[in-house]
Amino acid sequence: MGPAHYVVMALRAIGVLMINPALGGGSQLKADKIRTLTDMLANLVEGAEATYDELKQFAVEVEALAASNQSPTREQWEALVARDRAARDAIAANRRAIEERVARENLRLVEESEAARLVEESEAARLKTEAEKSLNPGGDPPNSADQ
């Protein structure tokens, strides 16, 4: 168990403490926010630890090649190429998902802004009508001649 594992365990424990009022933590209102933050930080540390472990393992593999003065085999190259392709596919899929999410969010913001503008215009029109009525309280309503 490396140092990062203890940090991750501490982060999770801190998260539990902070959201539990019985343990002296804050209100349930902030629970989701706190949980998200501690989970996010724990994920980052775990991710860094995983990469570190993989690099360490790979460094041992390269060191073994160097110690025995050997070249990487065709199988070793091909294994890397296969992993490279899989990672590129995953990254491309992640990019599409992010861009779609961002586009949807932008569309939602535009729609909300448009809806707010329409409400404002409608309210302005209503106020204008009311103001006109108050300026001319005894006046004939529009189109009264037709009635």
Add this chain to the structure above:
Amino acid sequence: MTRFFRNFTYFVLGVSLSLALSACATLPIAKARTLEQRAYAAYGTFVIVEEQVARLTSDESGLSDNAKLALIDAVEAAQPTVDGLVTAIFEYETARFDFERDRIERGAFVAVIDNLDGWVTRAVPIVDGLLNQTEGR
């Protein structure tokens, strides 16, 4: 509470950075001796970083969309150089096979070696930079 979060975040980023620095000290490229081993180490390191970026940019990751896109941009910017490296590696493998069977001249083989050396020289700082950028997050 906000101040606590800020200090707490700095603490975690500090730990991540320490891990990154430890990782730099054990970089596979530093262990390689021959050109082929250096090429293999550079490519393998890139693949490990790329896999980390795939994890960090997935839906399960807690990073913001902007941070995810920045990581993807960084890894995609490195890909053409890495592609050049991979092509040079396989050209070298073929040339070495032919040279050992006297199918090509020494000069032609040396040119292929120089080409691979050039791609390794270009790829190593890019992979290093990418590693630091990814680990810092």
